[in-house]
Amino acid sequence: MKGLSVSKAVTALMLAGLVLLPLYSHLSGNIFILTLFTRIVILALAAASLNLIMGFGGMMSFGHAAYLGIGGYAVGMLAQEGVGSGFIQFPVALAASALYALVIGALSLRTRGLYFIMITLAFAQMAYYVASGLARYGGDDGLTVYNRSDFSGLVNLSNRTQFYYLCLACLFGVIFLIWRIVNSRFGLVVQGLRSNEQRMQAIGFPAKRYQLACFVISGTMCGLAGALLANNTDFVSPAVMYWTRSGDLMVMVILGGMGTLFGPVIGAVVYLLLEEFLSQITEYWALIMGPLLLLIVLFGRGGIMGLLGRVGRG
């Protein structure tokens, strides 16, 4: 059980670091690090939502970035139309993502394997082109969000520290929810479906309905990340939904460790920090990042979480 304790220790250390980060930022006067980590926390939330269906449900969605865009555009469009209240913007963002996930999931779940990967990708690309065609909302150039969501004094999203903690709270909330889901009867059925769909169906579980429910929950969570992201960058554009962004999310999940609770968070932190770090050394950071990903796949089965487990076992 020593292996378990190493990955647990690293996870605990990382979580403590995330909680204490604003303190460090204040003491050192390094504002940039807080901005960087706000982005990391938001994308970690998106990666965690993808992990719910990919890691636990075995549904490989290659179009998850669509929810980032839908959540973001919900905030951006409402702000443009003069609806600034976060109490309206956020529920609309969640509802829109859920609705999209419901329709896409119902259609996509008819297929499996590579076909499932591709059809989710196709629907995300459609959303990308729809957003590109929204002339009223910036089209290809994207939409600037001039005012962040207003929570009537409850939290001030323009205050860096408050916004950071809001994002962190959302991340922790989502991970707690995923933990509860995965260990519930519902979650066990979904995981059972990943292992053997025929057998589960034979016992009498309506497989597709369980998977669809899980798909919708995941999409809704990712929509939340999208709404936060729009507030963070004060901007949404179709590029948020482009397929390489879905690839980024997938990379974070696999890198950190698919099917583990905190793996996607570690994956997001490592991937985005690496990107930041390498881009400071050289303009050509992807030249190192690319082969690094390849090496991680070749030699690090189970991602960083799996690696930590093996280190612990010796």
Next chain:
Amino acid sequence: MLLVVEQFLNGLQFGLLLFLLAAGLTLVFGIMDLVNLAHGSLYMMGAYFAATFAAWTGSFLLGALLALGATLVLGIVLETSALRHLYGRDHLDHVLATFGLILFFNEAVRLIWGPAGLALPLPAWLTVPVPILPGIHYPAYRLAIIVVALLVALLLYLGVMRTRIGMLIRAGASNREMIGALGINIKLLYTLVFGLGAALAGLAGLMQAPILTVQIGMGENILILAFVIIVIGGIGSIRGAFLAAIFVGMIDTLGRAFLPNLLRQVLSGAAASTAAPALSSMLIYLLMAIVLVVRPEGLFPANRR
């Protein structure tokens, strides 16, 4: 009438080009069970190689030939150094590893050729319009693409269906242990198939290069189209890839050409001109979604396993 014929040929040409890309993708996936996102990078490399070699040698044909050889070699190097170790692994591992390769290739191209695009000028004899019907001319180069791609498709079909190597390839697709047990060097066979797929992608890239600018990331959009095609056609089926490629090429080209006018008849001018580009870009994805909803295995599923 003239416009219709021209757009029809454009659609055919684009479809055939997509087929070259999709054929390599579906061969590699159907035979080695490898999801290769970096296939689009090979397409891009083909275009960059062609532009470079054509500039060095001063000859378009010689440049194209050298570029073809270069992508073949690049594919073989890639397979033996990295991708070979991924066979039998989870599809997600393939996605992650080859996503890494995309990053690498895009950046390597930026480092070697710089961020600005390249141009691959056509020789004079390929720029003349050729009369195809009384009163209708069509650019010689686009006709050449059609001819070359059709020829390659035919050779590929004959190669896979009628030769001994093709038989081994098909046998390897259905049972790799058995073909290995028969004393066939399966490793070498896989390397050759991957090299062939790379060369096909390179051919598509270098033929497209004079029409578009050669630029970083040019493989990414078209890679997704190629995936759409193999999914519509049925994974692992060359015949399916061929028909789906022509279909997708036609729909994409004709949609872009005629949808704006069609929409203008039902919508106001402003609404139509905003909706048309988005809608015509969406058409093929819409098509794929419909196909998958109706036939989840694609139109021509290969009879595997």
